[in-house]
Amino acid sequence: MTVITEAEKPALTYSKARGLVGLVSAFMKQRRMGLNDFIQRLATNSYACKHPEVQSILNLSPPQDAELMNANPSPPSSPSQQINLGPSSNPSAKPSDFHFLKVIGKGSFGKVLLARHRSDDQFYAVKVLQKKAILKKKEEKHIMSERNVLLKNVKHPFLVGLHYSFQTADKLYFVLDYINGGELFYHLQRERCFLEPRARFYAAEIASALGYLHSLNIVYRDLKPENILLDSQGHIILTDFGLCKENIEPNGTTSTFCGTPEYLAPEVLHKQPYDRTVDWWCLGAVLYEMLYGLPPFYSRNTAEMYDNILNKPLQLKPNISNAARNLLEGLLQKDRTKRLGCTDDFIEIKNHVFFSPINWDELNAKKITPPFNPNVTGPNDLRHFDPEFTDEPVPSSIGCSPDSALCTASIKEAAEAFVGFSYAPSMDSYL
DSSP states (O other), X not given: OOOOXXXXXXXXXXXXXXXXXXXXXXXXXXXXXXXHHHHHHHHTOHHHHTSXXXXXXXXOOOOSOHHHHTSSOOOOOOGGGSOOOOSOSOTTOOGGGEEEEEEEEEOSSEEEEEEEETTTOOEEEEEEEEHHHHHHTTOHHHHHHHHHHHHTGGGOXXXXXXXXXXXXXXXXXXXXXXOOSOBHHHHHHHHSSOOHHHHHHHHHHHHHHHHHXXXXXXXXXXXXXXXEEEOTTSOEEEOOOTTOBOOOOTTOOBOOOOSOGGGOOHHHHTTOOBOTHHHHHHHHHHHHHHHHSSOTTOOSSHHHHHHHHHHSOOOOOSSSOHHHHHHHHHHTOSSGGGSTTTTTTHHHHHTSGGGTTOOHHHHHTTOSXXXXXXXXXXXXXXXXXXXXXXXSOOOTTTTSOOOTTSOHHHHHHHHHHTTTOOBOOOGGGGO
């Protein structure tokens, strides 16, 4: 990895970037920001916009998935266009059913909270989203797509499950599995990198989850250590499906510019159509980061990082096995038509020599003992959550009536935009 000194790039010093942009001030903070927010910050900073690479990124052609990028935004969908799951088996779910205990995560549209159901004392992660914020950015289809993907996850061991969802006049609520082993990002931050057997175990479980999504014609598009959780035993749980793209056939493509800067595949940066192999690029980037401590083409100068992704050859230090080296070279192939997984998708990954120690049937049955045990003592053990979240007070408005600032017309608009959101599984799904 090339080290850039301050003397070599005086035009973008650490302090100037921190003061003017807030984009590269700290690697850990930048990593938590979605690409939409990143683009918006970039576009509003005149200093950063002078860089030719940044100008190239900002001069994007209108994406096909306009609802994700706010380009040519469409008005909120009519009820006839919404997902209709039929009668809900739990139509009376409401915020007061829960005792909200701690903030355990944050996003563009709301927060994730640890909550205990008042009637059965079960713990859940409840994702609470502000309709007003979603509607302002024209992201309602994006949110509905996330919920739609969550509904399909019940049959896979390494994907977070949705128990049910419901809404009030001003908020949406996802009631999710509560996972408290910590983000992979959190553990990488503490340990810097993992030994190869541990990285192989995580990569195998991640690949299994991605392969399952692909079998449902879903491309994940936003794989990164922040979206990979460990459960209480140390198994991988993939979460956050907001950028998933549904209905991508095996040879199908899409062209939306989205993802997280460090993990964007070359074809996405080139603004070319891309397919499910974009997920295998991201798997390669995450595996590289697990083994080396940083993403493969990382630079705190974002424009330079994009140039590295597009043009810089992959550099691998000699402290990994030949099998790992070969796998990384296959996954991080800049030409997607030559990338590992381009022909037979997950089968190619599964059969790679790097994974020869893995018994995939035992892996999917969770019969392989994880290499690391988070050692949590119970649901109230929050040691693996970032204090940035857990130290934040639980908002008093989480279970309350709409904010007075949300006028009656806005409430009506919000209600119509999210028709069909509420969901609870029928009893048949548990049999």
